[in-house]
Structures are given as C-alpha cells and as structure tokens.
Amino acid sequence: MIDDYFVAVRKDLRDQQGGGKFLGMVFKDRTGEIGGILWNNAVAVARQFELGDVVSVRGTVSSYQGRLQIRVERVLPLRDGEYNLDDLAAAPENTAEYLAELRSLIETIQEPHLAELCRSFLSDEGFIARFSSAAAGKKWHHAFPGGLVAHCVEMARLAIASCEIFEGVDRDLLLAGVLLHDIGKLDELSQGLMVDYTTRGKLLGHLHMGIDMVQERINQIAGFPDGLRLELLHCLLAHHGSLENGSPVVPKSTEALVLYHIDDLSAQVNAFSRIIAETRDRGESWSDYVPLIERQVWTKGH
C-alpha cells in the first residue's frame, strides 16, 4: 500500500476491452518515475487534475519484469502548501553563485551596444526570475532548475579561455552570444515541476523564440549598429552548428563557430557526468546503452 504525493507527468485515457475507459498515468518525484493505472470512474478522475499538478496518490504497488506500478485507488490534486517542493524535485544548487559569476563575466563586455543589450536582460527582474530557475533541457544536459545558468557559466568561462587562446575572436560578441543563445528555452519548455516542450516550443523552436526576444530588445536600443546586429543574430541562428541539428544557417564567422563548439562541449560533458553519476549509483562501471549517442559510457571503474 502506498499513500504519497507526486507530480503527474502523463495521463492517458484508453479504451477497456468490454467498453468504458481506464486511466494510465505516470507519476514523478525526486527519486524517479512510477506508472499508475486506475480502473474505476476513469473519465471523471481524469478531469480532476492536469499534467504538472502535484497529486496525492493512494494504491497498491505491484511489479512485473522488474518495473513497478501503482494500482491507483485515489488520485487528487494538492494545493501549494500541501506538499514540500524538495520532495518533488532536486533543489537548484549554487544557482545564485553561478548567476553572480555570469553577471560579472557579462559585465566585462566593452562594446557599448552589446553591453546595453545584455544589461537590459540582466536588469529585468521578471526575466532573471525565469532565467535563473530554468532547465537547459528536458533530459539530456543541465536538465534541472538552474541548469540553464550553470550551462551559460560553463560556456562563458570557455568563451573567455578561447579568446585568450585564439587570435581574432571578438570577446564581446562571443560573451553576448553565450548569454543569449538559449533564452528561447524559457518559453520552449514548460519550466515548472514538469519540464516539457510547450506547443509554441514544438512549433517554433527555441532558436526562433530566442531571436525574437533579442530583436525586441535591440529595437529599443538607439543606434544599435546594423552590422553588429547581423553578427549577433548569425551567432544565435547558427549555434546548433549544422542544418541537421536545427540551425537554419551554418556558422560562417569565427565567433559563430566558437559559440557552437563551446555549447556542444558544455552539453556533452554535462551529459556524460550525469550518466556516469547514475551508473556509479547503480554500482556499475558501464552505463546502459545510450541511444542518443549510440554507446555505453564508462565510469573508469576498471
């Protein structure tokens, strides 16, 4: 018997063989996910909560093939205050520090228009509230509240190192690109307890959405040079590196090239770190096969 609360992340009404419906669900808390099934009164119950709601679930747990599910007797939405957020999602760690570091790195931008553009975001409290609690993704990398800031800090440090190592890279442009490259994810993903793609996100993608946000701010900055706008927009549009990865143009300037590479490096290393941590938790030295990168990852436990 179980009586606990979760975030509801999936809810499917399906036909029963003999007529009527049953309700399949997936619940999530900070320890993982579990399936649930409810047989009686499924249509009515399904109306009582939405995906992303925190729900109280009572039922019995059974298992098959090593996976567990709850035979649900009752599922009810809770209100704020009836649950403890920390039970449901890993609390962001260090986000305040990371945000402070990101601010201080961005503030080293010299070019006045880029500096003003970045400031217009960083001084916008509403933006910062959303930015600092956002995940950079649904699952793959930096997929936790605060993940987007952590990702940007890593990239900003890599950007600064790159400018010291390579000649002829425009540091200001690159740093502005780092701050702004993924801000479309604030709207592409639902960014709450259940991070998932929004309808707008699926239809437009974060490249377009982010550029829209940037252009709106640029339009309010008097005298923002056309050439500079072009350079920046190109970096943002090209930061996925190739058409196959969803950029409508490939990097054609050095800054666009570097931005793509440091984004990829930060994302891949973070994904490896997460996979290695999960694998070690299971006491293994090799991860399960990871379809996205078509390999198992090694923890180096010999």
Next chain:
Amino acid sequence: MIDDYFVAVRKDLRDQQGGGKFLGMVFKDRTGEIGGILWNNAVAVARQFELGDVVSVRGTVSSYQGRLQIRVERVLPLRDGEYNLDDLAAAPENTAEYLAELRSLIETIQEPHLAELCRSFLSDEGFIARFSSAAAGKKWHHAFPGGLVAHCVEMARLAIASCEIFEGVDRDLLLAGVLLHDIGKLDELSQGLMVDYTTRGKLLGHLHMGIDMVQERINQIAGFPDGLRLELLHCLLAHHGSLENGSPVVPKSTEALVLYHIDDLSAQVNAFSRIIAETRDRGESWSDYVPLIERQVWTKGH
C-alpha cells in the same frame, strides 16, 4: 575582336607569377556567360567597376576545350541609358497578369486578420515593386525577374486545388502561407541584374528574414490572435520540409505539410521545364547530368 556590353558578375584579382596582378572576370548577358582576363594595369581597372555593373568590354575572343574567353583590353562601366536592359536579361513575361491573379486569389481569404495581413503587403507599393521584379532563386527554379510571382501563383492554384481535394485544410492559412513563404528572398538575394546571395542573406537566410517582415506587420494589426500567429509562423518556418533542407522545425500541422509539398512541386516542375527547354535548344533528348538532382533529365524526344 569583340566590343559589347555585359553585366560584370565576377572579378578576381590574382597574383601573376612574376609579380603584379592580373584580373579574371566573368561577364553575362541574356545569352549566357563568358570569362575574361586582363593583364595590364589590373589593380587600377578592378577599382573602376563593381559586380553587378553594366560594363563595356573590348577584347579578342579565344577558346579552349570548347569554352570561350575574352582577352580584355578595356572594360568600363556604363550608366543607365547607355545600354538596353533587354540585351542583358530576359524581360519578365506575364508578371502583371500573374500578379493580378495572385492578388485576386489572396483576396478570397475570409479570416479577417490574415486578410488584413496580406493586404498590408499587397497594398504597399514599395513592397509590390520589389516583389514583382524578384527572382525566386539564383539558378534552380523561377530564376528570372518575376519568377517569385510566377512561383506564388502556381502555388496558390495548387493550394486551392488541395483544399478542394483534402478535407480539413485551412484554406485561408494556406493561401497566406503561399504569399508570404518566400518574401525573405527580396533581401536574401541581390535581385538586380546580378542575382546573388547578399551578406545578410548568407548569414540569416530567407526563412528568418521573411518571418521578421511578417511579424513586423502582424504587430501592427490590432487583435491578431496569438494562436493564428503561431499557426502561420509555423507554416513559414517549416516550409522547407526538413531540417536538412534548412527548416529549423519540420511540418507538424496539415497546412505546413501541404505548403511544403506544393512549394516543392512548383519548384521541381519549373526546374525540369527549364532543363528540358535548354536541352531541346541544344538538339538533345537527354540533358547533361544535373548534380543537384543526381540524374539526367529526359525531354521525351525518343
């Protein structure tokens, strides 16, 4: 000996072996292209004209491997009035008619916001002047002044046929998509005597540029519904059909799917028609191998 005028479409200063520079050029008129080379005073001469200028060329023609070139003695830019445009580029045919038909088809849009959006373009004389003289491409399909209008008319007719044949396709949305899908090409291509990609075009691409133009107009229409804006922008962003072809999102609505297909059909049929016409002109029944589509095209002359 030749003494004629052309559009200058290529101009390369290169090192001579023994020091100094020579100037390689390509000239174009309505009959085709020819290379040119100039040995004396190359740096100074190169400064006297820009790509896209109409130039007077004097020199002697020689050939090798069946290709001709001019050993140039003199090349000078001409001013308007010193040449006849019809010698330089095929005059647009039927563009006025096509434009009228396109207008009348677009005017059948019922949804008031889409209708107003389209009207705001079609009633803008500056836009119409550029739109009606634009090519839809540099070489492949509808690559002539007026080609963009011709392409849109074909698509509008296909759109209307599709709405009659398939249930559940939103005719108004599809027609608006037809009118607006390629307007970014007005800026992506130089659209003059020498149609080539502009710097902005290479860095941003016509998808982004066109959407920018559309959003600017939508923002001036009071009460334009958010959902409708989303549907339209998705159609425009997805009209290349796949990431590989440069759309950052793939078609996810029926209208986006149909828009992509009728764009492709119009483009491919036009390209085949051009290739077949060129092949017949040469008295052949099979075209040369066309790398872009990896085949020879057949004129059906058995």
Next chain:
Amino acid sequence: MIDDYFVAVRKDLRDQQGGGKFLGMVFKDRTGEIGGILWNNAVAVARQFELGDVVSVRGTVSSYQGRLQIRVERVLPLRDGEYNLDDLAAAPENTAEYLAELRSLIETIQEPHLAELCRSFLSDEGFIARFSSAAAGKKWHHAFPGGLVAHCVEMARLAIASCEIFEGVDRDLLLAGVLLHDIGKLDELSQGLMVDYTTRGKLLGHLHMGIDMVQERINQIAGFPDGLRLELLHCLLAHHGSLENGSPVVPKSTEALVLYHIDDLSAQVNAFSRIIAETRDRGESWSDYVPLIERQVWTKGH
C-alpha cells in the same frame, strides 16, 4: 470474462520454461487489438486456425502497465455467417462514389492506346472487385478497404489540377499513371480482414508486380507504341521518387516527377488526417511521437 469474436492476426508457439509450449496470440476487431495467451494444449489449438481467420475467443481479461490481455480458455474458428463483418472492420465508405469518379476522370484520356489500356482494367469485373475493396497500405495511409480507390481519386484530381497549372505535362500519361501506379498492391498485400504483406509481395514488391500486370495488358493491345510504353513504364517504376524509397530508377520525365509528388502528397495528408483524428479521439492536441516521420503531429487545438 470475455466471449467474443475477432480476427486472429498473430499466433506464436513459444517454449515454456518447464518444457512444452504455450501459445501467444493477437486478436483484432474494429475497435483495436488485444493480446491473448493460452497455456494448455497449445500445439493442438494452434493447428485449428490460421492467421486471418475469424475466431471465437473465451477467456479472462487482465492488464499490466495499462495494456490488456486475454488469458484464453478456448479459441475456435468461425465460418462465414457466424459473424458480422461490420464488427471486425470499418466498412468502406463512399467507395462506389469514388470509383465512379475515378472512372469518369480516367475516361477523359484521349490517347487511344492509353485509353484502351485503362479500359481493359476498368472493364474487368474481377479486377474491379479486388481493386475497389483494396487498402493502399497496411497502416500508414488509406489503410482501409476502399483506401486504394480513395487514394487514386485524390491523385487523379491533383493530376488534373497540375496539368492546368503547369505547361507541358502530358495529361493522358499522368492519369494512366495514377490509375496503374499501385495496382501491384492487390497482390503485395493480403487485402482481407488481415492486411499484411504476402510472400510474393515481400519478395518482389508492388512496383514489379504492378508493372507485370500492366505489361501483360499492353501486350494484348495491337499497335501500342513502344515509346509510349516506355514513358508509362518509367512513370510506374519511378513513382517512389528515389532509390532509397524503393524505385529502381529516379523520375527523369516531367510526368514521372509529378506522379511521384502527387502520390506523396496524397499519402502524407491522409496519414496526417488519420493521426489527427486518432489524437483528437484521445482528447489530446499533440499526437504521440510518430517514428516513421520523426515528429509529433499537431491537431491545432491550441
């Protein structure tokens, strides 16, 4: 407890751990599919019915992870008359009307040999009986009895529209291509209650099988011009558009190109429509992820 009839669409004898066999089955009726398992006397029972048979099934239903299965106690084949076809498969709708329209469109073919070729099919009652009840596919598009006719009507309308829109497309050839392009599916698929690929279909494919049927008829038409035969066969062989999609030659004539495009357009729009309808039935605005097209489809419910 369940006691109902179904089409048997899968039947697997598998080893029991302790020796002996058990029988896994899948049953289907017009509402969907359900798995079944039978423990006793499995080998003997498996001999009593074939895939595609209508069978009476008695047993108890249980579920796991939201999927149902029948613990089967008895399964027996039924004879015609012991069941109602409408319970097992969605009845074809409008097929008679669609067939009539297709006939009338095909009858507009002027070229006498193509006209005679098409007539030889359309006046063959045996052919028509099979053609009019055939599905165009197993699952993806027009996958219901009468689906092939519906698909051909859509294409015929698109063909006629295309001939009006594009110059230089041979209307007669294109319409003949529409009628004949998929007739190999009559034998490639089992086309009964259980539509599945036949052994011949898997080994030869509907392109080859259809062309065989066409050549047989052409051979009976005196004076069918060689060039015309070549044009038609090319359209049929190339109608999948690329080697990767199973055409041994790519479209090299305008008619082959158009035939490929309108086939694809009709198929994709139909598949989207089916997915959208299924998604709305489930009360969702986004379909499940569709692996074949690597995306979710949007119903436009905002």
Next chain:
Amino acid sequence: MIDDYFVAVRKDLRDQQGGGKFLGMVFKDRTGEIGGILWNNAVAVARQFELGDVVSVRGTVSSYQGRLQIRVERVLPLRDGEYNLDDLAAAPENTAEYLAELRSLIETIQEPHLAELCRSFLSDEGFIARFSSAAAGKKWHHAFPGGLVAHCVEMARLAIASCEIFEGVDRDLLLAGVLLHDIGKLDELSQGLMVDYTTRGKLLGHLHMGIDMVQERINQIAGFPDGLRLELLHCLLAHHGSLENGSPVVPKSTEALVLYHIDDLSAQVNAFSRIIAETRDRGESWSDYVPLIERQVWTKGH
C-alpha cells in the same frame, strides 16, 4: 598535324559569342580520348556523323594544363572496311574460352525447369552473339567487349565454391541467377564501339529489362513452378543488395544474399585490377584518387 580515325563519343553544338555555333567533340580510340573543336560550318558538319560512328579526323593538336585537343579541320564518317577495329577498341580476349566454361558450368544445373530456362538462352544464337560481345559496364568493371561473360564466369566459379563451403545454398538457383542477373545490360547499354546508356536503359534500368527477358522465356516453359519463379525473380531483383544501390527489394533468401555478394566481389576485384594496371603503366605505386570508392588504390610497389 594529325590525320587519324576515332570513334566519335561526344558532339556538342554550342553558341559562339559573336553569333553562330561551334562544335565541341570527343574522340576515342584504344589508347584513350581526346577533345576536338571545330569553328567553321559547325552545324552542317555536326549533321554528317552520329555518336558511335567511326570518323576520320584531320587537324592540329595543341595542349593546355597537360590535356590535349585537336583543332579540327575536317571530320568525316567512315564505312565498315575503311578502318581496323583493333585500332579502336581492345579486342576481346579469351571470350570463347570463358563462354565455353560458363556453358559447361551452367549445364550442371539439375533442376529441370531452371536447366531448360538457361538452355533457352544459351541455345539462342542471336542472344549468344550479343551476350558474348557485351561489356558489363561503361567504365567501372569488366568494361570491355566480352566483359559480361568474363564477369559471369568469375561469379559462376564463386557460386560453386560458395555452395561447397556453405550448407543449404541451392546451387541450381544460384547458378541460374549468375547467368541471368545482368542480361538486361544487353539493352541497357549501347554495347557497340561506344558503350553508353540507352534511353531505355536510363528509363527502366537493367534489373527490370533483364527480368522482362527472363519472364518471357519462363512463360514458354510448361509447368515452370510458381515458387521457383518467385525464388529466381527475387534473386534477380535483389542482386544489387540494397535500395540505395537500385534494387527495389533487399535479399531475403540465402541465394539472393550470396548472389549479391559474389557479384560485388567480382566487380570490385576487377575494378581494382584495372586501376592497378593503369597505375603501374604510369609508373606510379598509388592511383589517382578514385571518387567512386573515395580512395587511392595501392599497387603494392613499395
């Protein structure tokens, strides 16, 4: 000054800049190819010979970038008897022996229907005349008169070895597949002094053309079993091994699999041998880069 005869393998009328046409040509004899250009009276001269004709050419040779061309003064077709075939193409070597071996291997087929089918080809003098002088390709492998027989003999030997090495391969079926797999090339290629794809070949491909020839013969053999026909046709249709390589179905039986592999092995080894021989002739130990296989080939001269 040159005055010699060649096969004319290319003939292009092109526009001269100042009006009129010139004629670009390519000529070939057993030592290789050379370009030619003719300035005067080009249209009339172009009418006097066809591609594939043996022509007498008079002119002066010049060069550029290490390639030669003839400035042609006169080009005239010759009649049989006015030239020596051995000057124009490498004479087939050993074809009679190879054909005898192929016959004797095919005659070991036991299955009576397959034996009769093969006999119907091998006893057809017209077929043998064409078969024994055919090339297996335009350039890549066994691209010389008699090449098709040489290719089939290599494959027959590999087939027999494979049947001894692997259990469960149907020797008769495989040998019949070897004899018949490429007979469509008799019509796909022009198979004369100038081997090039025919119009039928480009539109239908040798898979379809060969199968047509096979089916016609099978239809004349009483009692040819349906299953056997299916097995054979599958082998023939699948012998390119994958859709990308132009087979509309992939190998699904062991014989089809083996046929594909031994075809590929014979072709690749022959191509390597030719490349190695050409490279050694030039005194090199590494061939030029070969785009088709994306590598240089090594002669093993260290």
Next chain:
Amino acid sequence: MIDDYFVAVRKDLRDQQGGGKFLGMVFKDRTGEIGGILWNNAVAVARQFELGDVVSVRGTVSSYQGRLQIRVERVLPLRDGEYNLDDLAAAPENTAEYLAELRSLIETIQEPHLAELCRSFLSDEGFIARFSSAAAGKKWHHAFPGGLVAHCVEMARLAIASCEIFEGVDRDLLLAGVLLHDIGKLDELSQGLMVDYTTRGKLLGHLHMGIDMVQERINQIAGFPDGLRLELLHCLLAHHGSLENGSPVVPKSTEALVLYHIDDLSAQVNAFSRIIAETRDRGESWSDYVPLIERQVWTKGH
C-alpha cells in the same frame, strides 16, 4: 515452482518505491533466457554471485504478454562439478575437425615470414586453447564456442577459391589475413559461458587488440620484411571495409579488399542460416523483423 541452474547474465539492483532495493536478473541456459525478480534481502543476495556464474535458482514462474519470469526465492552460485556444461550451452561441434582443416590450409603458405608468423600462433598451445573455444561474436554470426574457428575455415576456403578465380591476389598474404583478422576477439569478448564485450574490448576494439598481438609476434621474427608487415597490417586494419563499420582505413590493396568481402560473406550467410533455422523451428516461413539488417528473412517454405 522451478528449481534449476542457469548462467546469470544480468543483475540489476533497483530502488523499490517505498525504500530499499529489489534485484532484477536474467538467467540463461541452452534453451534460452528468462527474467527473474527477487524482493527480499536484495543487496546481500546480489553480492553472492557475479555475472557469468552458474547459479542454482528456486522460485515460481509467472507470465505476462507471453513472456515468462521467475519470482526468485533463492539464488546461489554453483561450483564446477555441481552442474553439467551441456545443459548451459550448446557444445561446440566439429571444432577439432575445423581446426585441423584450418591448420592444413594455413600450412600451405609459402612465404617464409608469414608462415613463421602463423606457425608461432598455431603452435602456441595457450593460444590454440582459447582460439578453438572462442565465439566470433556475441549474437550475430558464429556466436557459439568454436564459432571463430568455423568462421576462419569458411574464409580460408573462400580465400583459396578467390585466388584461383582472380589473378594477382597474393594467396599467402590473404591466408595469413584470414587466420589473424579476428584474433583480437579473444580479448574483446569474455568468451566464457556469458559472451559479452569486456572493458578492454569496448575501449580498444578487436581491430587494435588483434594487431597488437600480431605485432608482438612479428617483432620476434628476425628479418620480417617491413613491406610485408605493412601489407599485412593494412589487411587487418581495413578488414571491416569502411570507416562507418569501424576500420580506421579502407581497403587499398586487392588482398585487403578480398579479405573484407569474404569476411562479410561468411558472416552474413551464417547469420541468415541461424535466422532461418530459428524461424523454421517456430514453424514459420518468415523470420521476425531483424533490425540490424532491416528486413525479414525468408526460409523458402512457400
């Protein structure tokens, strides 16, 4: 109730919903695999055996969706002598004969250095013990003890046939390549009751590991010619045929090309044979869909 012994091939500790762990396992014997689950005392039990151990298992069998699992009550490792190997894995057949044949074929190598190199392996009892009991793979082809020898014999026969059929192939080099091409698999795979990739195998791959073994032996042979070493190493490195398949260089000599082809042929035919045998065992004429080769395989039972 079941009480039997198996090889343990999977062992996963997972979190129970209410805290604590459960243990998911997979067991294997010569008849196949079965899952197991253990609820009590999972952490302690998991420590008592390793993957690859032979274990005694007691529990109750249940099923769902046609798949079985054991609810495990007790699982204990056994010692040698407490079980019969023949119950756990198919005994190698004919390996002694195959090995003798392989030896005799390899002994026909004339080139003294290659002969000595091969002898140094074949006369090494430790090597032979491991080589003769190795599988050539985990699942796909020759995946049984002795499979590697069987694979090499097939290839040696094909190599000899190829040298008779094709001119200019170095028989000694090719035979040495056959013997040595896959010896890295002795360490890449665990090669016991549970054949799986080792950590070294996953990190280095059998190409590198095998070449290392070969180089070590070559270094002990006085006067082994540099050029010959290069030829041999190239054959070994290139034997997967393409970069995509894991060779860091593509075949550039004829021997490397032939080695790749006969390896592939032997592997594919063996995989087909296995699939066909399994399919016939199930009484079917078509295999299940095989994702690796993207097709169903046909047994030719019509």
Next chain:
Amino acid sequence: MIDDYFVAVRKDLRDQQGGGKFLGMVFKDRTGEIGGILWNNAVAVARQFELGDVVSVRGTVSSYQGRLQIRVERVLPLRDGEYNLDDLAAAPENTAEYLAELRSLIETIQEPHLAELCRSFLSDEGFIARFSSAAAGKKWHHAFPGGLVAHCVEMARLAIASCEIFEGVDRDLLLAGVLLHDIGKLDELSQGLMVDYTTRGKLLGHLHMGIDMVQERINQIAGFPDGLRLELLHCLLAHHGSLENGSPVVPKSTEALVLYHIDDLSAQVNAFSRIIAETRDRGESWSDYVPLIERQVWTKGH
C-alpha cells in the same frame, strides 16, 4: 620567360596523341603553385628529379581561364645550398616559444607514469627535432612547419581551462592525450618541403602509427598500470570522435570526449583563421565556397 626555383610537387608522364610522352608538372614556392608542361625528351627528364626536390625551372609562362602554366624548357634538381629555404616555404614562427610552453604545461602532469611517458618523448632529441618541425596537416589546419606544436599548445591551454571548468576530468590524462594524440603524423605525412601522405600513412593512418609509438615507450616504463594504459590508449584511439571520422571506437570516457572536442575546436578555428586571412588578402569579405565544410566563410568585413 621565367627562370626560378620551386619544389616539384607533381610529375605525370602522359601519352602524346601521336606517340611518345609529355611531362605534366606542378611546382610550388611560398607564394603558391603553378603548373608546368614539357614536350621534349619527357621520359629522360622525368627521371632526373623526384617529388619533393627543389628544382630550377626555365620556360615561358602563358595563361588560360585565369590560371597560369609554364611551358618548361629545362628542369633540373638543385642541391642544398643552391637555394634559399625561405623562398620555398613560410618559415615556422614562434615554434621555439610554443614548444617551451608545451613542455612547461606537460611538466605539470602529476601522475608519475604519465609524466615519465611524456618525458621520454620530450627528452628525445630526435623526436623533438621531428616533432617541432612537423605540420599538423597537408592543407586544412596548422598546415605549416611547426603547426603540430602550435596545435598542441592550443589544445593544452584548452585542456587546462576545461579541467578548471568541468569537475571530474583527469587533468594528467588529458594533457598526456594532448601531447600524444597526433604524433603518428610525424610518419603519416612526409613532413618536408612537400607535405604529403606517405605510403605507410595511407595504409595505416596516424591513429595506429601514433599508438604504436606510445605503446613502445610504455613497454619500457616499469610498472605502468594496465588500467592507465587502457585509459590513455582509449583517448588516443577515440580522438576523431566518430567512426565516420576514422576512430575505430567512439569516446566513452570524459577525457576521451574532451580530447576530441578540443582537438576539433583548435583545428576548426585555425582553418577559419587561414581562410579568413586568405580571403582578406584577396580583398574579399566572403571566401570562395569551401567544399570540406560546405560553406563560404565570412571575414566580417560588412
């Protein structure tokens, strides 16, 4: 008339039409390349010099289509001292400084075995002489004497930055990987005045060749841990990142992943820098189309 010296980088004996041979050549000095052709006595002349020789060339320069060639009258090899190296190739810049920095970074490695391994290379004067004058490639990136050191320094800096930014990356392992990843290029490329792939390089590739060099040194270090050797070899084998790019295994540890990324970043940025510099030299703001990366590169000159 020209009378100058060059490196001979290409030398092709080709057939003259009328019998005899001519000699096509390519010559190179620090300003670029030029073709040459010699008509008389070609076979004898071709024997007098080898590729890579510095040769004195006398002849007359002509041009076609903007490309120059020398009609060569005399070509003779020179001896050391008869020419000035600086005329033939850009002198390495800063290599001594870069080498010193690389040494000092590598000397920070703490792990004693890795430290000793690196020291064994860096203290080997013969190695250092070759290493410090090597190019990292033939054309694409760091393709100049000293380029390999410059590339390794960039990577070492990126490695150190990465270790500061990302947790859990083994700094010693990564730095050793940086030093050793490309040392195979010392033998893969001819590394003299004419950098080209050697026969060994083409047959084995620099991955294998470098690993061989590393293993030889590891074998001389007492007590080098097996696990560490495995980690290092994996980094080296996997540093191309994917099978398609020539690594036989993909990166499976974090260090291998980071090594791949920083190698790629250094290479791409260097290639962009070279292309941008060349483009600016020509007075252009867009490079020519670069096939390897399928794009034009932008210099940001608006």
